[in-house]
Amino acid sequence: MSTIYLLHKPYRMLSQFTDDQGRDTLAQVIDVPGIYAAGRLDYDSEGLLLLTDDGALIHHISDPRHKQPKKYWVQVEGQPDKESLDALRQGVTLKDGPTRPAQVRMLGSPGVGPRQPPIRQRQGIATSWLELTLHEGRNRQVRRMTAHIGFPTLRLIRVAIGPWRLDGLSPGEWRSETLHAPRPANRRQASTRRTRRHR
Known part of the structure; x- marks a missing residue:
C-alpha cells in the first residue's frame, strides 16, 4: 500500500x-x-x-x-486554425527531434480563475485555450510546440497525469x-x- x-x-x-x-x-x-x-x-x-x-x-x-499521458490546458496567443492543430496531431520537429503525435482540441473558457500576476496580453490580439495531451515529457515541450506553430503559450496548466x-x-x-x-x-x-x- x-x-x-x-x-x-x-x-x-x-x-x-x-x-x-x-x-x-x-x-x-x-x-x-x-x-x-x-x-x-x-x-x-x-x-x-x-x-x-x-x-x-x-x-x-x-x-x-510507462507512457503516462499528461493532459494540459494551454492558453495561447492568437487563434490556431485547423492546419496548425493538425501539425500538433501529426507531431512537429523541434531542435531535439520530432515529437510524438499529440491529442489536441480547442476549448472554450475552461473556467479557471485569473492568474496572479496576470498573463502578458497584447492589445488587439485574442487568446485561445487548447487541451493538449502528450505521451512524452521533454523540457518545456508544450511551450516549444505551440511556439513552433506560431502561437506562443501564455499560460500552462497540467490537469491530469495518467x-x-x-x-x-x-x-x-x-x-x-x-x-x-x-x-x-x-x-x-x-x-x-x-x-x-x-x-
Whole structure:
C-alpha cells in the first residue's frame, strides 16, 4: 500500500522543497515529511504535481517507458486554425527531434480563475485555450510546440497525469490517495481529503 499526494502547484513555484535563491517551494504548501515529486512541472507552469515517499512508485510514474499521458490546458496567443492543430496531431520537429503525435482540441473558457500576476496580453490580439495531451515529457515541450506553430503559450496548466486529475483543487491545495496495488493503473482508493491553500 502506498500514499500519493495530488498537489495543485501554483505559478512561480519550484517543484522541490528547498531553494537557495529565495524562490517559492513546495514547503510552503505541503508539510508531509519524506515525500518527493514524481516528475517535475516548470516554475512558470501551474497544475498537477504528484508526490510520494514510495521510490518504486516515483520511478513508475516518471519513467517514460510507462507512457503516462499528461493532459494540459494551454492558453495561447492568437487563434490556431485547423492546419496548425493538425501539425500538433501529426507531431512537429523541434531542435531535439520530432515529437510524438499529440491529442489536441480547442476549448472554450475552461473556467479557471485569473492568474496572479496576470498573463502578458497584447492589445488587439485574442487568446485561445487548447487541451493538449502528450505521451512524452521533454523540457518545456508544450511551450516549444505551440511556439513552433506560431502561437506562443501564455499560460500552462497540467490537469491530469495518467489516471490522476486535478479536479477540485485550487492553487496550493492538495489531497491524498491510498494505492492498494503497486501500479497506478490498478485499483486505488481516495483517502480523506486534506487541503492547504497557498497564500
